[in-house]
Each structure stands twice: as structure tokens, then as C-alpha cells.
Amino acid sequence: MAYRQRRRQIMLVYEMKLQGTESQYRSLDEAIRTGLFVRNSVIRAWLDGQVKSRNDAYKHCKLLSDNPEFPWASRLNSMARQAHAERAWASIERFYRNCKQKTPGKKRCDLAALQAARGSAPRKGFPKFKKYQVRASVEYKTSGWKLSGDRRYLTFTDKFQAGTFKLWGSRNLHFHQLEQIKRVRVIRRHDGYYAQFLIDHEREEKKELTGKQTGLDVGLNYFYTDCSGNQIDNPRFLRKDERKLKKLQRRLSRTQKGSQNRKKARNKLGRAHLKVSRRRNDWVCKQAQHVIGSNDLVAVENLRIRNMVKNHHLAKSISDAAWYRFREWLEYMARVYGVPVIAVEPAYTSQNCSNCGEKVVKTLSTRTHECPHCGYIADRDENAARNILKSALKQLSNKETDKKSINGLI
Numbered sequence: 001m002a003y004r005q006r007r008r009q010i011m012l013v014y015e016m017k018l019q020g021t022e023s024q025y026r027s028l029d030e031a032i033r034t035g036l037f038v039r040n041s042v043i044r045a046w047l048d049g050q051v052k053s054r055n056d057a058y059k060h061c062k063l064l065s066d067n068p069e070f071p072w073a074s075r076l077n078s079m080a081r082q083a084h085a086e087r088a089w090a091s092i093e094r095f096y097r098n099c100k101q102k103t104p105g106k107k108r109c110d111l112a113a114l115q116a117a118r119g120s121a122p123r124k125g126f127p128k129f130k131k132y133q134v135r136a137s138v139e140y141k142t143s144g145w146k147l148s149g150d151r152r153y154l155t156f157t158d159k160f161q162a163g164t165f166k167l168w169g170s171r172n173l174h175f176h177q178l179e180q181i182k183r184v185r186v187i188r189r190h191d192g193y194y195a196q197f198l199i200d201h202e203r204e205e206k207k208e209l210t211g212k213q214t215g216l217d218v219g220l221n222y223f224y225t226d227c228s229g230n231q232i233d234n235p236r237f238l239r240k241d242e243r244k245l246k247k248l249q250r251r252l253s254r255t256q257k258g259s260q261n262r263k264k265a266r267n268k269l270g271r272a273h274l275k276v277s278r279r280r281n282d283w284v285c286k287q288a289q290h291v292i293g294s295n296d297l298v299a300v301e302n303l304r305i306r307n308m309v310k311n312h313h314l315a316k317s318i319s320d321a322a323w324y325r326f327r328e329w330l331e332y333m334a335r336v337y338g339v340p341v342i343a344v345e346p347a348y349t350s351q352n353c354s355n356c357g358e359k360v361v362k363t364l365s366t367r368t369h370e371c372p373h374c375g376y377i378a379d380r381d382e383n384a385a386r387n388i389l390k391s392a393l394k395q396l397s398n399k400e401t402d403k404k405s406i407n408g409l410i
């Protein structure tokens with residue numbers, strides 16, 4: 001039996017709920033607000049031309065904490081301040097990168113455009129100032145917090161004095177060395193406060209070779225269809241959840257602005273959203289695990305979510321199908337198990353015949369692919385899945401012969 005063994009560096013994220021008192025939570029709120037303040041200040045300074053590099057961003061952090069006008073800035077742990085400056089700089093860099101690549105929908109980034117953007121309403125993709133939201137977070141690096149010896153309590157040691165919280169969760173931090181914890185992120189959600197531990201982990205997973213490769217076609221009728229014609233249904237609960245969310249949304253819109261009832265209704269809706277997204281996430285995670293576990297190579301369509309949003313109906317279905325999260329899980333497990341996941345451009349995957357390559361035009365309602373050229377008959381989605389695998393393999397072999405980088409690989 002052949003085994004494939006990989007050694008890969010992976011960031012694991014463990015999440016646990018923080019149990020503390022109301023006043024402790026208010027201290028966390030302050031820390032979160034300060035993180036946001038640092039981020040927004042760096043963006044402001046960049047707009048004003050004072051920050052031109054990552055280093056400048058760090059320097060700006062120092063200025064903020066030394067400034068007596070902002071006493072709260074110095075209360076946040078210094079590495080946490082840096083982490084938030086990094087976040088700001090990352091969004092600025094993303095903006096520059098998108099400009100360079102001339103990503104559709106994003107404007108060119110010459111000086112004039114930047115100047116114009118500074119003076120007028122922000123453009124799409126332009127780093128934004130973040131506003132207050134319930135869901136927000138503050139990020140600590142390797143200082144400003146301390147785990148108890150039994151690793152069941154987390155204490156914040158910066159000047160916000162949030163104190164010690166009990167950790168609730170199924171994860172066991174005992175498996176990891178303290179040095180492996182690279183970051184601790186405090187997240188505020190509608191149902192409470194959570195700590196995320198980012199753990200630098202060398203995950204080593206043995207995987208038996210299956211001798212199988214597959215392509216996946218995602219659709220509205222099925223969550224996905226693979227090359228062998230296996231079809232995974234969309235889970236029924238997605239529809240049910242959607243109905244529930246709609247009901248809560250309607251209830252919220254009937255309440256009066258600023259009223260206590262509105263606050264309650266918003267909280268209820270927020271909690272429902274959380275529950276729905278957790279359930280969805282669990283389900284897609286299992287699907288991804290199954291796909292990676294039973295194949296040596298997986299090909300998927302490189303769907304551009306942004307383009308799809310233009311079609312309202314489709315966007316809704318796409319989010320229902322949780323395809324996006326599924327892709328994220330596929331990419332993650334691909335790294336853990338050393339299974340290549342290759343994304344291909346979605347051109348003609350449903351129109352062409354996967355047997356002879358001729359174009360066979362069909363409408364969205366035609367469910368069966370029947371090729372008049374070679375006589376090949378298959379389910380429409382299965383034919384598409386086969387095309388996806390084929391073009392992934394072609395892409396792969398072209399890259400091999402070119403001896404170029406494996407950029408196409410995820």
C-alpha cells in the first residue's frame with residue numbers, strides 16, 4: 001500500500017468562549033475599540049501622506065501611544081498596537097496590489113487617482129475606515145496575555161485590565177507548546193466574547209493513495225457533482241434556516257429605531273445568523289474532508305464570487321450552497337493532506353463535450369448532455385465535472401513542461 005506523507009506548516013485556529021463579568025467584557029470592548037482606533041489612524045495618516053511604508057505604520061503606532069490626546073492608545077499592549085497597524089497596512093497593500101493588477105472594478109492607481117480618491121468618496125477597494133460593529137476583534141501577538149498552568153484560564157495583562165477569563169470549548173490547548181501560540185484574537189459576537197488561538201502547527205497527516213482524481217461542478221440543483229456522476233444534495237437545513245432568518249429580519253424591520261425592542265430583535269437576528277453559519281460551516285467542512293480523503297487530485301472551477309453577485313438570484317443560491325466556505329476548507333485540507341486542488345477557468349465547462357471536445361450548446365434547463373458528434377450521453381453536471389478535471393490536468397501538464405512556478409496550484 002502506498003502512502004503519501006507530508007510535513008507542512010499550518011496555522012491552526014482554536015476558538016473558545018470567554019467567561020467573565022460584565023465589567024471585564026467592557027474592558028474587552030475598550031481594547032477592541034482601541035485596536036480599531038489604531039487601524040483607522042494609520043489609514044488616516046496614509047491618506048495624509050505621513051505613512052508610506054509598513055515601517056512608517058509602526059512608527060505611527062508609537063506616535064499614537066506617546067500622544068497624551070489619546071490616553072487609551074498606550075493602554076493597549078504594544079505588540080497588539082503593531083498587529084492593528086499591520087492590519088491597516090495589509091489593506092493598503094491590497095489596494096496597491098489590486099491597482100497594479102488592474103483588477104476589474106478597481107481604478108488605476110496613479111498619483112492623480114489617489115489624490116482624487118483622497119478628496120472624494122472612497123472608491124471600491126479603497127481602504128476604508130471601519131465603523132463600530134458588534135462583530136469586531138482585537139489581536140494580541142505573543143504578549144499582553146497569559147494562559148494559566150492548566151490552560152483553562154486566560155488573563156489579559158495589558159493596561160485595560162480585563163483580568164482573567166475562564167475558557168469554554170472543546171479544544172484542548174495541552175497538545176501545543178506555548179511558543180506555538182503566535183496570536184490571540186479576541187472576537188466580539190452577538191452571543192458573547194471569544195478567544196481565538198492561532199497555533200503554528202506542523203501538521204503531518206498520512207493519506208493512502210486512492211488512485212482517483214476528480215473534478216467538481218457546483219450547481220443550484222446539487223451542492224456538487226463529481227466526475228463519476230456522484231451528486232451531493234444541498235442540505236435541507238439551508239432552506240429552513242433561510243426562512244427563519246427572513247422571519248427575524250421582518251420582525252426587526254417592524255420595530256422602531258432606537259427602541260429597546262429593536263435592540264432585542266437585532267440581537268436575535270445576529271444570534272440566528274451565527275447559528276446558521278456554524279451549522280453550514282460544519283457541514284461543508286465534512287464534505288471537503290470527504291473529497292480530499294477519497295482523491296489524490298481535485299479540480300474545481302475558479303468561480304469569481306464578485307462576478308456572480310451581479311446575478312441576484314444566483315448569488316443567493318451560491319451563498320446558500322456555502323460553496324465559498326467549501327472552497328476554503330478544500331484549500332486548507334489540501335495543504336494538510338498534500339492533495340493538489342487545482343482551480344480552472346470556468347469557460348465552456350458545461351457546453352463542451354467532455355468526450356470529444358465539440359461544443360454542444362444547451363440552455364440552463366437542459367439537464368442531460370447528449371453529444372450529436374460522438375454520441376456521448378451524461379448528466380449535464382457530470383459532463384461539466386469531467387471538463388473541469390480535464391482542463392486542470394492540461395493546466396498541470398503545461399506548467400510541468402514550462403518548468404514554471406506552480407502558481408495555478410492552490
Ligand SMILES: [Zn+2]
Nearest residue numbers: 353356371374
Ligand atoms: Zn462528443
